């Protein structure tokens with residue numbers, strides 16, 4: 001994983017006194033030690049690259065999943081900031097936007113666009129690309145925006161090069177594992193980690209990628225729920 005902060009505000013600690021008291025912050029996932037699942041994370045060798053662009057004010061350290069997703073993948077970059085002049089600059093290496101797909105924020109229903117498919121590539125008009133298999137096969141990297149709905153929209157409008165990328169929408173068969181813990185920005189309702197896991201698992205046709213990431217996410221949520229339950233006593 002490659003992580004580079006471009007905005008110092010992103011690292012302002014936002015732990016409550018309660019969680020801070022539980023002992024330190026993990027240097028890898030930046031979560032309080034009792035929420036950290038890093039010890040069980042074995043990075044997956046992914047062929048399709050992942051770029052996560054995180055809004056600087058996205059500071060949900062307890063429930064945020066972007067860093068965990070990036071830690072889980074050998075071919076992943078997490079950047080924190082508002083705008084980058086190009087995909088290559090955001091990624092830190094040369095890249096062709098037309099070979100990259102951005103997870104689309106707008107209201108598009110994967111199953112309605114292409115029946116039976118849960119990952120759909122869109123045309124610029126927002127319709128399903130005619131040959132889905134060919135369009136999916138061209139993708140060499142995916143971009144996921146991390147933040148609230150309005151933060152993600154800001155990232156979209158501040159980075160015009162995103163218009164040159166393909167757009168994909170997801171139609172997950174099950175709701176986010178967050179449940180009612182957190183509202184998510186996209187219509188698909190998934191966390192950043194779940195969306196990335198689903199995209200990579202489907203594009204590479206390797207369900208093991210999705211399973212590995214979501215298993216760690218479930219462990220993280222279990223720790224969160226356990227801490228919540230402990231605090232209620």
Ligand SMILES: [Zn+2]
Pocket residue numbers: 026027028029030031036037038039
């Ligand atoms: Zn950790």
